[in-house]
Amino acid sequence: MPNLTPDQLLVELSGVKDLLIVQDLDGVCMQLVKDPLTRRMDPSYVHAAAELEGQFTVLTNGEHEGRRGVNRLVETSLGDPAKARRDGLYLPGLAAGGVQFQNRFGELEHPGVSAEEMAFLAATPQRMEALLLERLPGLLPECSSTEIQDLARTAVLDTQVSPTINLNGLFARIPTEVPRQRALQTMLEELMQQLLDEATAAGLGGSFFLHVAPNLGRDASGRERLKPASVGDVGSTDIQFMLTGSIKEAGLLVLLNQHLERRHGIAPFGQSFNVRNAPHTPEALLQLVKNRVPAEQMPLLVGVGDTVTSTQSSDGTQWLRGGSDRGFLTLLQQLGQWCQRPNRVVLVDSSHGEVDRPSLSDGRLVGISDPEDPLQLDVLMPDGPNQYIAWFRELAQRRGRAAVS
Known part of the structure; x- marks a missing residue:
């Protein structure tokens, strides 16, 4: 069960000096729909993400560019196709599981792809x-x-690319x-x-x-x-x-590498580090961080996703755990345990859209977690993307006020 309310997490994060929010997109900041071309993005969310520059990044299996890309949603939400590029309002980070990177001005690259x-x-x-x-x-x-x-x-x-x-x-x-x-x-x-x-x-x-x-x-x-x-x-x-290599766990390390270079001037995993040349197992990824990053340089990480599953096997002998966000959220949690920082895992209820998904509303987490699950869900957002967007906007405002003061 979660150990924090959304409001308690707001208080906890408001004054953190070195913060990196790593966030999935579909089902988190917009409702899941049957036809992705009908997705809509809240402009207030786009502006809040910009206010958190350097403290926020996306990690999604969707894509930034193309007619189905999230960049089209950002442009539509702003009502001006040129505004996002001019003002740096695109969502920065990794898409397609980690092989597609863009900065906030929409400058795109596919490192390691032939x-x-x-x-x-x-x-x-x-x-x-x-x-x-x-x-x-x-x-x-x-x-x-x-x-x-x-x-x-x-x-x-x-x-x-996906x-x-x-x-x-x-x-x-x-x-x-x-x-x-x-x-x-x-x-x-x-x-x-x-x-x-x-x-x-x-x-x-x-x-x-x-x-x-x-x-x-x-x-x-x-x-x-x-x-x-x-x-x-x-x-x-x-x-x-x-x-191959497009796994969010590897993407998490790519984003961490970039964050540490911005903050400390050195990319601990190297300038050419990407998901194609990164280790492919969670154990090796965790060990790479332990070997290359001083624990005191680690930011406080907050992982936000919506897709975590757990179903008992047909013979009842084991739990089959998966979901596209489980891997990176688990690694993020393990990194916090290693460096003794309270990294947080936030799960948003994506059952409110047009796609049938297990719900968080009753608190039982059936189909999502289980009594033996090693992944600790610190904060639940049972009211879905609308609740998360309101929380995210408030966080951006509080951190903005804290920076001014």
């Missing part, structure tokens, strides 16, 4: 749509060919038919594995992996476990085709 990998990714959305057109008629026989074409087109998220298939539109056609929802999930898993095989045949074996959202952690081979649909929880809705 031209061959980018070319394969560019062709992937069209290939995804073609494969869906082959497979969907057998799973949705009641749909006409025109409807199948529309469903396939809208299911493919044509992002630049093309994705999103099942929400398909699930909406069969909202109460759990067996058919599970059949769609199995189809998606097989389709995405075919894409991995095609990458290997093109000489890019090992360049990509599949990120399942939400997931139930990893199996013995390292693959993310799909979360099957159940009554009241559709489980896994997306699979992203991502570049």
Whole structure:
């Protein structure tokens, strides 16, 4: 159970000298929706993020740029496409799990990514749509060919470095038919594995992996476990085709490296450190920090996410823990334990949007945590993104007043 209220965390953070907030986006500062193109961002949140310059960064599996990118949401919220770049109001940090970095002026780079990998990714959305057109008629026989074409087109998220298939539109056609929802999930898993095989045949074996959202952690081979649909929880809705190394735990260290360089003048992991050349296990990442960073130089870290899962295995012998935010939140917590700083983990309830998710409202955390969970959730935001945005704005104002005084 949480050990702080949102108001208590506000008080705790208001006077911290060296603070770094690392925050996910979808489900945290905006509601989850079935069609990502309909997302909206609150302009007051954008301005609050700018007020926290140097103390705030994003870490998301979404992307900054492109027609589906978060930058379009920022521009729309401000009512002037040029204002964000002119005034430095883009959200700084890492996207696509860590391979896409931008500063607050929207200057973008993809460190460690090859031209061959980018070319394969560019062709992937069209290939995804073609494969869906082959497979969907057998799973949705009641749909006409025109409807199948529309469903396939809208299911493919044509992002630049993490093309994705999103099942929400398909699930909406069969909202109460759990067996058919599970059949769609199995189809998606097989389709995405075919894409991995095609990458290997093109000489890019090992360049990509599949990120399942939400997931139930990893199996013995390292693959993310799909979360099957159940009554009241559709489980896994997306699979992203991502570049190897695009894990948020590694991204956390990239952001920490940048923060320490800004504050102390030295990048402890090196100037060229990125998620592609970072260690890929939580243990190795933690050890790297212990080896390279003086504990007294560590900032107080606050991790904010919405996707943490825990489900008991079918035989009842273990908890299957996952979720796209669990890894970086756990590492952030471990870093605090090591350097004896009260790093905080904040979880926002993303069940208020259009996507079925377990809720925080009753405090039981069913499907989210478990009695043996090593991840301590310090603060819960049960009222979702609206509650978090109001809290975030207040934090920016308080820290602004503290800096002036």
